[in-house]
Amino acid sequence: MAEYVSGLQLGDKIGNGHFGQVFKGIDPAHGDVAVKVLSREAHHDDAAWQKYKCGSLNEAQHLSKATHRNVVQVHHVVEGDGGNSIVICMEFCPGGSLQAKFDEGPMALPATRKVATEVLLGLGALHTRQMLHRDIKPANILLDAMGVAKLGDFGLVTDELILGYGSQAGYSDHIAYEVWHGNGTSPKTDIWALGMTLFRLLHGKVWYEEAPNAQLVVPAGGFVDTLKWLPHIPKAWRTVIRKMLNDNPAGRYQNAGQALTGIAALPIDPVWTTSVQSELVRWEQVKGQRRVQVEWERISQRKHRWRAWSEPLGAGRSRALGGSDGVVGQTQAMSELRAFFGA
Amino acid sequence: MTKRWLGLSASKEGVIYVDAEIPDDDDAPIVVLADDTWKVQKGDRAAAYNVLHQQCADYLRENHIDGVVVKASAVMGKGAAKLGMLQSAEVRGVVIAAAGSVCPVKQLTKGVVSRTYGERNVDDYVADDAFWDEQTAGGKLRKMSREVAMLLIAARNS
Numbered sequence: 001m002a003e004y005v006s007g008l009q010l011g012d013k014i015g016n017g018h019f020g021q022v023f024k025g026i027d028p029a030h031g032d033v034a035v036k037v038l039s040r041e042a043h044h045d046d047a048a049w050q051k052y053k054c055g056s057l058n059e060a061q062h063l064s065k066a067t068h069r070n071v072v073q074v075h076h077v078v079e080g081d082g083g084n085s086i087v088i089c090m091e092f093c094p095g096g097s098l099q100a101k102f103d104e105g106p107m108a109l110p111a112t113r114k115v116a117t118e119v120l121l122g123l124g125a126l127h128t129r130q131m132l133h134r135d136i137k138p139a140n141i142l143l144d145a146m147g148v149a150k151l152g153d154f155g156l157v158t159d160e161l162i163l164g165y166g167s168q169a170g171y172s173d174h175i176a177y178e179v180w181h182g183n184g185t186s187p188k189t190d191i192w193a194l195g196m197t198l199f200r201l202l203h204g205k206v207w208y209e210e211a212p213n214a215q216l217v218v219p220a221g222g223f224v225d226t227l228k229w230l231p232h233i234p235k236a237w238r239t240v241i242r243k244m245l246n247d248n249p250a251g252r253y254q255n256a257g258q259a260l261t262g263i264a265a266l267p268i269d270p271v272w273t274t275s276v277q278s279e280l281v282r283w284e285q286v287k288g289q290r291r292v293q294v295e296w297e298r299i300s301q302r303k304h305r306w307r308a309w310s311e312p313l314g315a316g317r318s319r320a321l322g323g324s325d326g327v328v329g330q331t332q333a334m335s336e337l338r339a340f341f342g343a
Numbered sequence: 344m345t346k347r348w349l350g351l352s353a354s355k356e357g358v359i360y361v362d363a364e365i366p367d368d369d370d371a372p373i374v375v376l377a378d379d380t381w382k383v384q385k386g387d388r389a390a391a392y393n394v395l396h397q398q399c400a401d402y403l404r405e406n407h408i409d410g411v412v413v414k415a416s417a418v419m420g421k422g423a424a425k426l427g428m429l430q431s432a433e434v435r436g437v438v439i440a441a442a443g444s445v446c447p448v449k450q451l452t453k454g455v456v457s458r459t460y461g462e463r464n465v466d467d468y469v470a471d472d473a474f475w476d477e478q479t480a481g482g483k484l485r486k487m488s489r490e491v492a493m494l495l496i497a498a499r500n501s
Contacts (some may be wrong), residue, residue: 068401069397110386114370114390117384117394121394121397121398121401123403124405125401125405128405129405190500227369257379257381257402260382260394260398261379261380261381261382261383263382263384264357264382264384264385264391265382265384265385266385267385267386268385268386
């Protein structure tokens with residue numbers, strides 16, 4: 001058969017993952033595309049590379065047939081560099097990944113539920129097709145030009161690789177309890193990883209990283225009981241995420257459809273804009289003609305103080321809405337804030 | 344050839360669906376593969392209907408459903424329409440549109456089923472445990488889903 005030359009043109013590098021580099025590209029048929037190049041590494045002997053390459057090619061070719069609104073479309077897959085790399089040409093998502101949103105700070109409830117919904121719709125389709133994602137995390141959820149969330153970068157992690165990959169690629173926080181204990185991945189481990197993703201998105205990087213490393217806590221069991229929640233997160237949200245993160249797979253949502261039912265009833269207001277810094281957590285929302293603000297000073301580990309007030313959008317007086325009685329302990333401050341937020 | 348059909352019944356809060364295999368042999372029971380509910384998300388209804396539309400269309404497409412039977416709108420009593428009824432009709436419209444984008448859709452009212460199927464009315468059949476033991480196999484139906492499964496049983500006989 002004649003060899004054909006691809007008109008695919010590689011542009012700037014837009015990402016650097018564990019499995020390879022991602023470039024922006026232009027494809028004659030699809031326009032703007034993302035091009036992932038998986039290259040042979042020094043640790044791949046001939047047999048390992050052949051096995052990895054075949055697995056990746058098969059999976060990617062399988063994915064190229066998996067069209068869904070919430071799954072990044074794989075356009076085509078080819079071998080490059082004389083067989084020493086795999087080139088995956090995919091849909092380009094100009095909104096970037098949710099890693100940037102996670103780094104920025106806590107996401108609001110409506111945006112988080114929208115992400116959860118869209119990811120679950122994509123995940124449901126993959127699971128029905130007997131596929132697993134195995135790598136759900138903020139960095140692998142991409143936003144298209146309309147802001148629709150899509151699952152990307154899947155099919156590359158296998159059960160054989162997951163623990164090794166996890167520790168190298170920072171994915172370990174998303175590995176479910178049973179996988180740490182030698183059981184394979186399943187739709188329920190994808191649900192676990194989504195629960196972790198939602199927890200992270202709701203809290204942002206600064207708050208999340210204040211907690212002990214999940215990869216050290218999860219294998220010991222009882223992870224959900226160690227979670228520290230921002231006080232405005234409603235109880236219903238905590239319940240749903242706790243269920244996704246249950247140590248026992250049978251105690252989780254059993255499939256994406258059940259999880260969708262679980263999140264359908266979640267409240268999405270009031271919409272607080274939240275920022276977290278090591279010494280100060282701030283919330284803000286506009287309610288009618290007034291701006292409501294809450295500040296929680298974390299003076300030290302044991303000394304906390306908070307206050308809430310509203311001020312008019314135009315001229316007028318500010319009104320106190322609540323606050324701690326001077327400096328109080330962390331537990332008391334959090335409990336009072338939860339009561340203030342009605343969470 | 345055995346067909347795979349989905350029965351749907353909408354309310355303002357969600358849609359009950361019964362997914363079943365319909366054997367060629369009219370005397371063989373239908374095989375229930377799934378009996379569940381899609382919930383309408385809380386909050387903005389436009390966004391919630393968008394999700395429901397995709398959820399319904401995805402289910403039909405991913406599970407290769409051959410046809411859908413929807414419990415049709417019907418006028419109940421003589422009083423003014425309540426908001427809940429109108430919202431149920433909205434939800435029904437959403438799933439009819441979603442289903443219509445994937446496969447053929449048939450609508451049946453409870454009254455039509457009562458007039459055209461068997462000797463009894465729908466409520467009698469719904470309450471009759473022996474009827475369901477005879478007419479269904481596979482997964483167990485929730486009591487509230489029997490009326491939806493009834494749509495499939497009536498449609499296969501029509």
